[in-house]
Amino acid sequence: MSLVFAGVCSHAPGITGRAKRADPVVRDAFYARLHELRERLEAAKPDVLVIVAAEHFANFFMNNMPAYCMGLADEYEGPIEDEDWLAIRRTVVPGNAGLARRIITGMLADIDLSYAEEWKFDHGIMVPLNFLTPRYDLPVIPVNVNCQGPPLTTLERAYEFGRVLRRACDAQPERIALVGTGGISHWPATPDSGVINEAWDRQFLDRFINNRRAELIAYTDEETLRDAGQGGFEIRTFLTVAGATEGATGELLFYAPIPIFAVGCTVAQMAVQ
Amino acid sequence: MSLYYVQKLLYQLNRDPIVRKRFAADRDELLGEYSLTDEERTAIEDGDIGLLYVMGVNGQILMHYSALIGQEWDEYINAMKQGVADHGAVRGGLYTLLEDRDG
Ligand SMILES: [Fe+2]
Numbered sequence: 001m002s003l004v005f006a007g008v009c010s011h012a013p014g015i016t017g018r019a020k021r022a023d024p025v026v027r028d029a030f031y032a033r034l035h036e037l038r039e040r041l042e043a044a045k046p047d048v049l050v051i052v053a054a055e056h057f058a059n060f061f062m063n064n065m066p067a068y069c070m071g072l073a074d075e076y077e078g079p080i081e082d083e084d085w086l087a088i089r090r091t092v093v094p095g096n097a098g099l100a101r102r103i104i105t106g107m108l109a110d111i112d113l114s115y116a117e118e119w120k121f122d123h124g125i126m127v128p129l130n131f132l133t134p135r136y137d138l139p140v141i142p143v144n145v146n147c148q149g150p151p152l153t154t155l156e157r158a159y160e161f162g163r164v165l166r167r168a169c170d171a172q173p174e175r176i177a178l179v180g181t182g183g184i185s186h187w188p189a190t191p192d193s194g195v196i197n198e199a200w201d202r203q204f205l206d207r208f209i210n211n212r213r214a215e216l217i218a219y220t221d222e223e224t225l226r227d228a229g230q231g232g233f234e235i236r237t238f239l240t241v242a243g244a245t246e247g248a249t250g251e252l253l254f255y256a257p258i259p260i261f262a263v264g265c266t267v268a269q270m271a272v273q
Numbered sequence: 274m275s276l277y278y279v280q281k282l283l284y285q286l287n288r289d290p291i292v293r294k295r296f297a298a299d300r301d302e303l304l305g306e307y308s309l310t311d312e313e314r315t316a317i318e319d320g321d322i323g324l325l326y327v328m329g330v331n332g333q334i335l336m337h338y339s340a341l342i343g344q345e346w347d348e349y350i351n352a353m354k355q356g357v358a359d360h361g362a363v364r365g366g367l368y369t370l371l372e373d374r375d376g
């Protein structure tokens with residue numbers, strides 16, 4: 001068993017970039033739970049962090065859009081965004097190409113995924129790292145699930161991707177942590193930025209925390225678009241974490257809509273059996 | 274309409290300092306490599322976030338471009354709202370499927 005930790009958190013750029021504009025009470029409660037997730041991550045003593053993100057056109061474009069891609073490099077850089085806008089300085093993040101190669105090779109027996117030896121992080125990875133590995137001293141293996149440019153992988157496949165990822169991780173000697181990042185309901189980067197469907201989010205989180213696969217894969221994209229916005233497509237990253245921890249349940253550390261962050265801010269940990 | 278190429282150019286400007294340098298120094302040559310209508314070209318050159326949104330540029334690409342050209346957050350959100358007010362509903366891309374929340 002080499003998966004030693006699994007969690008999820010939000011990654012919206014406002015979390016760092018518009019920090020000063022949020023209600024400080026809710027914001028600081030959210031940050032405190034992110035720091036708690038970091039402490040739990042550190043306590044698991046991982047050798048590497050696999051971070052499953054839904055990137056936003058930092059590396060992948062409609063000329064050649066992978067449904068799934070894993071990073072295969074010894075270092076990455078980010079953020080691509082304006083540093084002041086995101087309030088995160090551009091930096092080099094260590095990777096682990098050797099382990100990534102073994103995981104990818106293992107996964108290819110069961111599922112098709114792309115790899116990339118070059119990868120620039122956007123807020124989807126940099127915002128979580130800013131809280132979870134603030135000294136950038138834990139090697140990272142990035143994974144992208146295309147959640148931005150339909151046609152998209154199905155929810156069933158996103159869950160299956162997590163199962164396959166877990167099997168490949170468990171075949172490695174290293175201690176591996178897994179974090180999924182994404183929004184739940186949100187309408188980011190549109191005039192409706194800041195709209196959040198809290199009831200939908202809470203129902204989704206109940207399904208996620210209890211790892212009820214049948215209910216997690218039941219959403220159609222039409223329903224998600226209507227009830228949770230195009231940002232809701234990012235639940236795929238949560239489904240991958242659920243798939244990787246199938247049979248286990250989790251703990252919701254934090255959920256609160258923070259409109260200026262444009263997302264229902266979420267922190268959760270899943271048990272690893 | 275060549276929404277694909279508008280988005281491709283903005284995607285590359287957002288992520289690649291060399292493309293940004295060419296946009297500043299050799300703009301005609303750079304833009305000549307993309308199949309753009311006059312309206313699209315003008316919208317990009319003017320940083321017209323509202324019109325680019327209405328054309329259907331993916332918001333994630335547009336949000337990063339807005340940050341690149343130095344817009345403040347409220348200015349960016351208002352530019353999209355003004356774009357819809359001036360030019361009408363989104364013409365292409367994913368956001369044509371979103372419901373009209375003002376309607
Ligand atoms: Fe996102």
